[in-house]
Amino acid sequence: MPWDPWIVYNDWAKKYILGQSVVNLNSVKSIMNILEKKAVNTSERLWMPVFYLLKLDWSFPFMNYTPFWKAHRKHFHQHLGPMQMEIYRPIIKDQMLKYLQALVKNPHDFRLQTRSWLGLTFMRLSYGIDDAQWNKNLIVKAQAMNQGFSEAAIAGRYLVNPIPLLRHVPTWVPGAGWRKPLEMVGELSREVSRVPFKQAKEQVDRGKVNEDISLVRHLGPGSHIYEGFPPARASHLVVSLHPTTWRLARVSYWSLSTPTLATQVMAKAQNEMDTVIGTDQLPQPEDYKHLPFVQAVVKESTCWHTVGPFALPHVSKKDESLANRAVMHDLECFPDLMSFKPERYLKDGKLNKELLDPEFGIFGYGCRMCPGRFLAKDIILVHFTMCMSFLFNIKPGRDEHGKKIPLEYKLLSTPAPYQVEVCPRSAKHAALIG
Numbered sequence: 001m002p003w004d005p006w007i008v009y010n011d012w013a014k015k016y017i018l019g020q021s022v023v024n025l026n027s028v029k030s031i032m033n034i035l036e037k038k039a040v041n042t043s044e045r046l047w048m049p050v051f052y053l054l055k056l057d058w059s060f061p062f063m064n065y066t067p068f069w070k071a072h073r074k075h076f077h078q079h080l081g082p083m084q085m086e087i088y089r090p091i092i093k094d095q096m097l098k099y100l101q102a103l104v105k106n107p108h109d110f111r112l113q114t115r116s117w118l119g120l121t122f123m124r125l126s127y128g129i130d131d132a133q134w135n136k137n138l139i140v141k142a143q144a145m146n147q148g149f150s151e152a153a154i155a156g157r158y159l160v161n162p163i164p165l166l167r168h169v170p171t172w173v174p175g176a177g178w179r180k181p182l183e184m185v186g187e188l189s190r191e192v193s194r195v196p197f198k199q200a201k202e203q204v205d206r207g208k209v210n211e212d213i214s215l216v217r218h219l220g221p222g223s224h225i226y227e228g229f230p231p232a233r234a235s236h237l238v239v240s241l242h243p244t245t246w247r248l249a250r251v252s253y254w255s256l257s258t259p260t261l262a263t264q265v266m267a268k269a270q271n272e273m274d275t276v277i278g279t280d281q282l283p284q285p286e287d288y289k290h291l292p293f294v295q296a297v298v299k300e301s302t303c304w305h306t307v308g309p310f311a312l313p314h315v316s317k318k319d320e321s322l323a324n325r326a327v328m329h330d331l332e333c334f335p336d337l338m339s340f341k342p343e344r345y346l347k348d349g350k351l352n353k354e355l356l357d358p359e360f361g362i363f364g365y366g367c368r369m370c371p372g373r374f375l376a377k378d379i380i381l382v383h384f385t386m387c388m389s390f391l392f393n394i395k396p397g398r399d400e401h402g403k404k405i406p407l408e409y410k411l412l413s414t415p416a417p418y419q420v421e422v423c424p425r426s427a428k429h430a431a432l433i434g
């Protein structure tokens with residue numbers, strides 16, 4: 001097995017993507033030069049023939065760098081930009097409280113609780129329907145669709161990618177059975193991208209919406225977006241929130257695992273929260289700016305294990321294909337990264353603004369940088385402050401002999417299943433969440 005990365009990547013290119021050239025950018029400098037400075041040329045996407053069968057034409061992240069994509073991007077920013085975050089906080093807070101109550105009752109199920117908390121939050125933010133069953137049904141479908149996409153997008157899995165004409169072969173032709181599961185995911189994709197939006201919009205049009213602050217509500221009659229942006233396109237924006245639930249869930253698994261590793265760090269974060277906020281009230285968003293150490297821990301736990309180490313590939317117009325990897329491990333900019341050291345982001349007790357922010361590596365680059373990052377960061381910070389620094393002491397779980405269960409890590413940036421003990425820091429803290 002050769003260990004020089006370029007030999008390994010070259011080998012992958014031959015094995016998995018049949019000669020297509022892929023350039024892996026793994027230093028901040030090269031990413032700056034290619035994906036930031038030359039963003040107009042390097043912001044296309046890789047459209048795979050299998051995506052036709054998956055009916056992925058609505059998918060905003062896979063659109064090419066066209067005026068159609070630009071219109072989506074502009075509207076997305078108008079509704080989910082930094083100035084809009086305040087609007088969504090009541091839903092985030094309400095779902096957060098329900099999640100914390102569920103965690104107290106059943107800490108062993110924290111993965112399930114975390115996924116369900118994020119799923120319900122995103123469905124409420126998207127469609128504004130506060131009907132847990134309606135939202136749960138949609139979550140199940142969106143999850144199945146997402147799973148189908150992830151499997152189908154594995155390079156080398158389907159011959160239709162190198163031989164695009166195969167997508168026209170009907171299912172009844174012997175040997176074309178491979179189409180069936182893809183077509184099923186395609187049907188799901190059509191349904192999920194259209195039906196819930198239509199149902200939610202009908203409610204808005206009839207003035208029967210449950211919540212005032214959902215994305216669909218903002219796309220209703222009279223709003224500026226409604227005038228210039230047809231509903232079919234608006235639904236693309238709303239549905240693009242679905243897959244992000246699982247990304248954020250992974251971030252949460254990582255951050256829940258962090259305190260079990262770094263108890264001293266947690267003690268320091270809790271101490272800062274106690275000093276700044278006290279113990280009589282829940283933390284509020286306006287408190288964050290007074291919590292530099294907590295913010296540094298959040299930064300460290302999100303970049304310590306980047307959830308999507310390969311981000312999404314960027315394709316250049318000039319016949320070169322670019323992807324990135326391991327930028328968070330560019331030692332020039334992030335020295336000694338495998339040690340959990342939140343202090344690296346601080347200078348004189350404040351956040352060090354001179355340091356490259358790790359979100360540079362986590363949320364992608366150039367014109368395609370994640371437009372949902374403001375919402376993601378808001379949710380991560382609320383999760384961390386409420387759950388980890390303020391309300392609970394989180395320790396590694398124990399086996400039947402009382403021995404600590406060690407954490408395991410998987411290559412694909414999800415910690416392997418682990419148990420934690422979640423207990424309220426005090427009766428007073430527990431009373432705050434009802």
Ligand code: HEM
Pocket residue numbers: 060061062063073080240241244247248251307308311312313314362363364365366367368369370371372373375376
């Ligand atoms: C911790 C959570 C998240 C992470 C780590 C993350 C990361 C990323 C990355 C790496 C990309 C590709 C950027 C590139 O091509 O250079 C991306 C794209 C995208 N993300 Fe996120 N994301 C997160 C949460 C969200 C949320 C909450 C939303 C929706 C509110 C969202 C919506 C999108 C969209 C629509 C794109 C495609 C943008 C485009 O192609 O122009 N993401 N994200």
